[in-house]
Amino acid sequence: MPGEPVAAVEAWLKADTPRLLDELFAFLRIPSVSTDPAYANPIRAAAALLAERLTRIGMNDVRLLDSGGHPSVFAQRADVPGAPTILIYGHYDVQPPEPLEQWQTPPFEPTVRDGLIFARGACDDKAPLWIALSALEGWMAVHGRLPVNVKVLLEGEEESGSHTLPAILKAHRALLASDVMLSADGGRFRVDMPSVNTSLRGVLSLEVRLRTAAHDLHSGRYGGAVGNAAMALARLLATLHDERNRVTVAGFFDGLQRPGNADMASIHAVALDETAFLAEVGARPGAGEPGIPLLEALWFRPTVEVNGITAGYQGAGGKTVIPAEASAKLTCRLGPGQTPKRVADSVVAHLRAHCPGWAQIEIDNPGDGASAYAVPQDDPFLAAVSRVIADVHGKPPVRVGIGGTLPVASMVKHALGIETVMLSYAVSDERAHAPNEFFRLSSFDDGLVAWARVLPELAVARL
Amino acid sequence: MPGEPVAAVEAWLKADTPRLLDELFAFLRIPSVSTDPAYANPIRAAAALLAERLTRIGMNDVRLLDSGGHPSVFAQRADVPGAPTILIYGHYDVQPPEPLEQWQTPPFEPTVRDGLIFARGACDDKAPLWIALSALEGWMAVHGRLPVNVKVLLEGEEESGSHTLPAILKAHRALLASDVMLSADGGRFRVDMPSVNTSLRGVLSLEVRLRTAAHDLHSGRYGGAVGNAAMALARLLATLHDERNRVTVAGFFDGLQRPGNADMASIHAVALDETAFLAEVGARPGAGEPGIPLLEALWFRPTVEVNGITAGYQGAGGKTVIPAEASAKLTCRLGPGQTPKRVADSVVAHLRAHCPGWAQIEIDNPGDGASAYAVPQDDPFLAAVSRVIADVHGKPPVRVGIGGTLPVASMVKHALGIETVMLSYAVSDERAHAPNEFFRLSSFDDGLVAWARVLPELAVARL
Numbered sequence: 001m002p003g004e005p006v007a008a009v010e011a012w013l014k015a016d017t018p019r020l021l022d023e024l025f026a027f028l029r030i031p032s033v034s035t036d037p038a039y040a041n042p043i044r045a046a047a048a049l050l051a052e053r054l055t056r057i058g059m060n061d062v063r064l065l066d067s068g069g070h071p072s073v074f075a076q077r078a079d080v081p082g083a084p085t086i087l088i089y090g091h092y093d094v095q096p097p098e099p100l101e102q103w104q105t106p107p108f109e110p111t112v113r114d115g116l117i118f119a120r121g122a123c124d125d126k127a128p129l130w131i132a133l134s135a136l137e138g139w140m141a142v143h144g145r146l147p148v149n150v151k152v153l154l155e156g157e158e159e160s161g162s163h164t165l166p167a168i169l170k171a172h173r174a175l176l177a178s179d180v181m182l183s184a185d186g187g188r189f190r191v192d193m194p195s196v197n198t199s200l201r202g203v204l205s206l207e208v209r210l211r212t213a214a215h216d217l218h219s220g221r222y223g224g225a226v227g228n229a230a231m232a233l234a235r236l237l238a239t240l241h242d243e244r245n246r247v248t249v250a251g252f253f254d255g256l257q258r259p260g261n262a263d264m265a266s267i268h269a270v271a272l273d274e275t276a277f278l279a280e281v282g283a284r285p286g287a288g289e290p291g292i293p294l295l296e297a298l299w300f301r302p303t304v305e306v307n308g309i310t311a312g313y314q315g316a317g318g319k320t321v322i323p324a325e326a327s328a329k330l331t332c333r334l335g336p337g338q339t340p341k342r343v344a345d346s347v348v349a350h351l352r353a354h355c356p357g358w359a360q361i362e363i364d365n366p367g368d369g370a371s372a373y374a375v376p377q378d379d380p381f382l383a384a385v386s387r388v389i390a391d392v393h394g395k396p397p398v399r400v401g402i403g404g405t406l407p408v409a410s411m412v413k414h415a416l417g418i419e420t421v422m423l424s425y426a427v428s429d430e431r432a433h434a435p436n437e438f439f440r441l442s443s444f445d446d447g448l449v450a451w452a453r454v455l456p457e458l459a460v461a462r463l
Numbered sequence: 464m465p466g467e468p469v470a471a472v473e474a475w476l477k478a479d480t481p482r483l484l485d486e487l488f489a490f491l492r493i494p495s496v497s498t499d500p501a502y503a504n505p506i507r508a509a510a511a512l513l514a515e516r517l518t519r520i521g522m523n524d525v526r527l528l529d530s531g532g533h534p535s536v537f538a539q540r541a542d543v544p545g546a547p548t549i550l551i552y553g554h555y556d557v558q559p560p561e562p563l564e565q566w567q568t569p570p571f572e573p574t575v576r577d578g579l580i581f582a583r584g585a586c587d588d589k590a591p592l593w594i595a596l597s598a599l600e601g602w603m604a605v606h607g608r609l610p611v612n613v614k615v616l617l618e619g620e621e622e623s624g625s626h627t628l629p630a631i632l633k634a635h636r637a638l639l640a641s642d643v644m645l646s647a648d649g650g651r652f653r654v655d656m657p658s659v660n661t662s663l664r665g666v667l668s669l670e671v672r673l674r675t676a677a678h679d680l681h682s683g684r685y686g687g688a689v690g691n692a693a694m695a696l697a698r699l700l701a702t703l704h705d706e707r708n709r710v711t712v713a714g715f716f717d718g719l720q721r722p723g724n725a726d727m728a729s730i731h732a733v734a735l736d737e738t739a740f741l742a743e744v745g746a747r748p749g750a751g752e753p754g755i756p757l758l759e760a761l762w763f764r765p766t767v768e769v770n771g772i773t774a775g776y777q778g779a780g781g782k783t784v785i786p787a788e789a790s791a792k793l794t795c796r797l798g799p800g801q802t803p804k805r806v807a808d809s810v811v812a813h814l815r816a817h818c819p820g821w822a823q824i825e826i827d828n829p830g831d832g833a834s835a836y837a838v839p840q841d842d843p844f845l846a847a848v849s850r851v852i853a854d855v856h857g858k859p860p861v862r863v864g865i866g867g868t869l870p871v872a873s874m875v876k877h878a879l880g881i882e883t884v885m886l887s888y889a890v891s892d893e894r895a896h897a898p899n900e901f902f903r904l905s906s907f908d909d910g911l912v913a914w915a916r917v918l919p920e921l922a923v924a925r926l
Contacts, residue, residue, distance in 0.1 A: 234772070431678065
């Protein structure tokens with residue numbers, strides 16, 4: 001490995017890289033934000049672009065799978081009787097670009113600086129997805145066939161919780177039947193350390209709104225007598241953690257499994273410099289739970305995070321009001337063994353119990369969330385992906401967790417009964433979900449090689 | 464009282480009320496927001512409109528007094544040798560109109576519904592100010608002179624803390640020299656209970672900003688290890704009060720004087736139905752300090768209020784970020800005996816001491832704030848105003864405090880050595896500073912009568 005057939009594909013991909021990047025940039029220009037209904041048209045445009053590309057490169061049965069949300073794009077090709085069928089996964093939707101003023105260049109005008117492609121969605125997940133499709137294109141262009149049976153599932157609502165994906169999986173179970181899912185989403189832990197993803201945290205979203213009066217009130221005429229919704233919200237959110245940054249919600253940790261020996265061995269193998277890790281993003285130490293290694297916290301511990309707060313006057317200068325309304329968006333990351341439903345129930349009960357009596361509380365629980373996921377340590381497809389990474393990067397990959405979530409992993413396990421292995425060339429420092437998100441051009445080159453090689457390797461994974 | 468001269472003025476004002484209201488509406492259409500630099504032109508336009516009116520009705524020495532902020536409009540007329548000189552005060556600036564979507568009609572398009580004028584600034588302070596100027600106009604139109612010596616000072620930055628007013632007072636001490644200030648700003652406690660204002664709380668503004676990382680971070684990739692600025696802010700703000708809603712800031716209450724016997728008698732005389740008071744604004748009980756009567760809290764107790772919080776993602780849907788920045792606007796209301804500087808120092812020290820070590824904190828302290836103010840119980844001008852209110856409304860007014868602040872009151876006491884009495888026809892339920900602010904048409908009629916009568920009454924206040 002690699003043999004003659006894959007070497008020709010790699011050469012073709014290398015030669016065509018400028019065109020592949022041009023096409024990626026056209027894809028990045030589409031503001032396919034799935035969390036905000038205002039972007040419905042760009043979402044459709046992104047799905048159409050992918051369907052067109054899949055058709056053009058020679059995939060069969062290209063179609064949109066729609067269950068009332070943003071559609072998934074499907075395609076397939078079965079060229080190798082008796083070989084496994086690989087379900088390639090990626091997502092074409094992106095996070096909102098706000099805060100816009102913090103972008104050095106516009107989020108939907110991809111710009112290359114110092115070998116980095118800056119754009120919303122660059123690393124999460126448009127470039128990684130584009131690498132996967134380009135590998136298929138390379139094989140088709142050079143050999144007129146793929147070296148393994150392939151199905152493609154490109155989701156449009158990963159960033160908004162994959163709400164209709166379970167329905168899509170259920171409705172198309174036979175169409176999607178495969179032996180393993182290979183995800184282009186995921187991420188390398190560091191650019192200089194070969195790694196393979198073996199676990200993901202789950203996720204759960206909540207939104208809490210407090211009301212203390214019918215309308216905002218003059219802080220002089222009512223201050224001291226009437227409740228302040230912003231203050232009530234601050235007090236309520238402050239009850240979610242204790243002074244040691246541990247979640248205080250009763251029942252929150254129920255079912256949580258401690259990381260296993262192999263997981264702890266991986267954490268040891270990474271030998272993270274925690275101080276440097278924090279310094280890299282301008283953060284100070286002390287925000288985690290004392291005594292818990294940072295990587296254990298990131299990969300296996302559940303969290304309750306505030307993603308945003310809005311209350312009262314936020315414009316220039318001052319305004320002496322008592323806000324009547326205040327709201328916060330929350331997400332929990334879930335560790336292994338936790339169920340989204342149970343965690344949601346515990347957090348909702350905590351918020352209701354700790355809300356000051358002088359405030360009215362409403363809590364939204366949009367979507368079902370997703371459980372944590374781990375690929376079995378002895379999965380043959382994981383072994384195959386690991387061999388390819390070792391081959392491309394010159395040493396065996398460290399098995400690393402991901403603190404983020406691919407809801408699809410637990411969903412396909414449930415709906416299709418298959419495991420998910422990940423081969424993403426995103427790196428965790430590339431500002432996913434934040435201003436000035438980027439993707440490395442060098443990762444694009446490496447990713448094309450790895451994806452060209454992984455397809456024939458997966459064909460023989462179980463031999 | 465009233466004698467022939469004032470009866471003729473009242474008749475003239477009644478006949479001219481439609482025109483006076485038309486002119487008021489033109490004034491209300493000017494978005495003279497002083498807290499936001501974007502409104503600099505409307506501020507100038509409002510000042511110019513007032514200068515034009517003062518000139519037109521026959522006042523002398525009309526001019527703008529400018530010390531680098533928004534100018535004050537000045538005018539004077541000395542028709543009564545030997546009589547006191549009254550410094551009439553009002554302010555032409557208004558609070559920001561946000562949140563715009565909560566207004567039933569546009570904030571700068573005055574609209575009459577059910578006998579109420581809806582507009583930003585309607586009750587605070589454009590209609591009350593307009594009443595005062597109309598009384599001057601009536602006396603001039605009917606008698607060609609005023610019944611007392613009058614100076615007029617109309618401020619343009621009351622809503623933004625009166626930052627340059629001390630400099631204006633200092634630079635024009637001789638020009639502004641008077642025997643008493645009569646403020647058109649202030650407010651009646653209830654529309655059905657004759658009252659006269661005798662005290663004001665002070666005010667102090669702060670803005671606190673926290674930072675926990677160089678930029679927003681993916682809540683999956685960093686959650687559990689890196690600090691969350693929104694959560695840090697919530698925890699910090701939650702430390703400002705204890706569970707009994709009492710301010711916990713060390714040194715905050717230093718110097719605070721308890722209300723005197725006359726104040727407590729006033730509170731008793733009002734006989735406030737606290738439950739009904741709260742229900743009227745849709746608020747629940749329990750947000751105040753237990754055991755402290757609501758009116759004592761409103762008029763004499765200091766507060767720390769959050770006027771607004773901004774952090775992270777606030778748009779539609781969700782965004783799984785860890786906010787790197789979070790900020791809150793705070794105002795304190797001050798009780799008698801507190802000094803703004805000492806309170807500011809105590810709150811700043813508290814915020815710095817209680818900020819989590821993993822967050823960086825910055826605190827802005829814009830302006831000097833203003834102390835609480837009380838007019839002496841035996842002030843002869845207060846007695847004169849009280850006689851007029853009794854005369855107009857048929858029974859002696861209750862002496863009431865104001866929970867809000869007129870920074871000018873403590874400033875003129877300091878700069879000009881005079882007391883401030885208030886004669887405002889605003890009512891405390893008219894949504895000052897909030898959406899759908901209004902002013903009663905009936906108050907306009909009553910106010911014209913009271914202001915027509917108060918001018919000759921003040922002329923003989925010290926006889």
